[in-house]
Amino acid sequence: AQSVAQPEDQVNVAEGNPLTVKCTYSVSGNPYLFWYVQYPNRGLQFLLKYITGDNLVKGSYGFEAEFNKSQTSFHLKKPSALVSDSALYFCAVRDGNFNKFYFGSGTKLNVKP
Amino acid sequence: NAGVTQTPKFQVLKTGQSMTLQCAQDMNHNSMYWYRQDPGMGLRLIYYSASEGTTDKGEVPNGYNVSRLNKREFSLRLESAAPSQTSVYFCASSFPQGIGNQPQHFGDGTRLSIL
Numbered sequence: 001a002q003s004v005a006q007p008e009d010q011v012n013v014a015e016g017n018p019l020t021v022k023c024t025y026s027v028s029g030n031p032y033l034f035w036y037v038q039y040p041n042r043g044l045q046f047l048l049k050y051i052t053g054d055n056l057v058k059g060s061y062g063f064e065a066e067f068n069k070s071q072t073s074f075h076l077k078k079p080s081a082l083v084s085d086s087a088l089y090f091c092a093v094r095d096g097n098f099n100k101f102y103f104g105s106g107t108k109l110n111v112k113p
Numbered sequence: 114n115a116g117v118t119q120t121p122k123f124q125v126l127k128t129g130q131s132m133t134l135q136c137a138q139d140m141n142h143n144s145m146y147w148y149r150q151d152p153g154m155g156l157r158l159i160y161y162s163a164s165e166g167t168t169d170k171g172e173v174p175n176g177y178n179v180s181r182l183n184k185r186e187f188s189l190r191l192e193s194a195a196p197s198q199t200s201v202y203f204c205a206s207s208f209p210q211g212i213g214n215q216p217q218h219f220g221d222g223t224r225l226s227i228l
Contacts, residue, residue, distance in 0.1 A: 044205075
């Protein structure tokens with residue numbers, strides 16, 4: 001079965017510093033991986049997706065994700081955090097056979113000025 | 114540019130009452146989904162519809178029913194609401210896997226409280 005894990009409930013960084021939000025996955029077959037962001041009282045918004053063969057994927061709002069097959073990880077990164085990046089971030093994997101998506105438990109990112 | 118529209122945005126029910134949450138998408142997506150979001154538990158899949166005319170149970174289907182009315186609309190019904198169903202409900206849609214690695218698109222949710 002497909003699954004993703006986000007080991008950190010919360011990540012705190014100072015504005016201007018680099019940020020990393022961690023995600024590990026377990027899949028059978030090709031990994032169809034995604035990152036989403038959720039702002040208060042809003043639905044999830046798509047940030048980026050894994051593209052086969054690319055170890056570094058670029059997405060919206062300056063975010064990128066580093067794919068590591070040997071460590072089965074897909075960590076979200078940004079070189080310089082903004083206060084406005086404070087939100088809840090979800091990693092997800094798609095089960096291609098059944099058109100279902102599996103989500104991690106979410107990581108709350110706090111960026112302090 | 115509506116995307117996925119959910120109604121209502123907020124609802125308070127009494128235990129035992131019934132209600133239907135509505136969802137519509139205008140992106141010509143084949144697949145639609147209903148999730149609930151509870152603190153610390155991420156998103157849990159209630160039901161999904163891979164294509165018009167089909168529905169399947171997800172992780173937490175008990176107490177819910179769904180109807181895929183047409184390609185655009187996918188409703189979620191609570192027949193006899195229970196306090197444990199207090200949650201935020203999200204509808205999402207996507208293209209099927211055969212059309213590349215496409216993400217889901219989400220509505221802004223229905224916040225449901227059951228007293």
